[in-house]
Amino acid sequence: MVPVYGEPRVGSPADGKVHPMRLWLIRHAVTGETGTKLTGRLPGVPLSEIGHRMAADLAEKLSAQRVDALYTSPILRCKQTAAPLAKVWGLRADVDRGFIEADFGDWSGRSLASLRRLKAWQGLFVAPSRFRFPGGESLGEVQARSVAAVETLADRHRNEVVAVVSHSDVIRSLVAHYLGTPLDLFQRIDVAPASVSIIDLPSGGFPRVPVVNTVLDVSRWR
Numbered sequence: 001m002v003p004v005y006g007e008p009r010v011g012s013p014a015d016g017k018v019h020p021m022r023l024w025l026i027r028h029a030v031t032g033e034t035g036t037k038l039t040g041r042l043p044g045v046p047l048s049e050i051g052h053r054m055a056a057d058l059a060e061k062l063s064a065q066r067v068d069a070l071y072t073s074p075i076l077r078c079k080q081t082a083a084p085l086a087k088v089w090g091l092r093a094d095v096d097r098g099f100i101e102a103d104f105g106d107w108s109g110r111s112l113a114s115l116r117r118l119k120a121w122q123g124l125f126v127a128p129s130r131f132r133f134p135g136g137e138s139l140g141e142v143q144a145r146s147v148a149a150v151e152t153l154a155d156r157h158r159n160e161v162v163a164v165v166s167h168s169d170v171i172r173s174l175v176a177h178y179l180g181t182p183l184d185l186f187q188r189i190d191v192a193p194a195s196v197s198i199i200d201l202p203s204g205g206f207p208r209v210p211v212v213n214t215v216l217d218v219s220r221w222r
Contacts, residue, residue: 098149
C-alpha cells in the first residue's frame, strides 16, 4: 500500500527515522455558513449537501491509508466529517475537546461582513498572539490547549498514525507551533475545508511537517 502523499509511514526505513506518531490534521468540510458567518461553537450547524459530498469523497480517497486512531472535535460539522472516515478505516471517532473550535465569545454567530467593520477585527491579523475574542478565548489559549492535546496523543499512540478532525484556527496554530513559526504569522498558513496536513512527532529531534493544506480532487465538490 503506497501512502497518498508519497511519504514514508511511521517507522518506515525509507527515511532512516522512526516516527513515534504521525498526525493527520483534517479540517471539517463546509457548512452552509462557511465563509460567511463565524459559527464557532454554536449547536445545530450541520454540513451542507456539498460538505457531505466533500467528506465522503475525502474518505474514499483516504480509504487505503493506514490510520490507527481517529479523533474529532465535539462540534457537529467535525463529527459529520469524521463519520465516513471512521467507516472506511473501521475505527470509532472519539471526541477530544482539546481540538474544539476557538471560543469566539460575543462574536459567535455574527456575519464576517459585520465583523470586518470592527476595529477590533484588525487585531486578529495584526497581532494574533495578543488577540482575545471578546468574551472568549485568546489565540494563545487555543494553541496551548491544542498542543497539549497533541502531546497527550503522542504519548498514547506511539508508533501509530492518528487522524484528528478539527477547525482552521486550531490546525493553523498547531502547524505554526510545530514549524516553529510565531503565532503572529499563523494567518499565513492556509487550511482549506476538507484539507489534510501532516505532522511527524519523533521521539527525539525536531518534528517534521511534510504536508500542509493538501486537498484531494476538489473538482467533485463544486
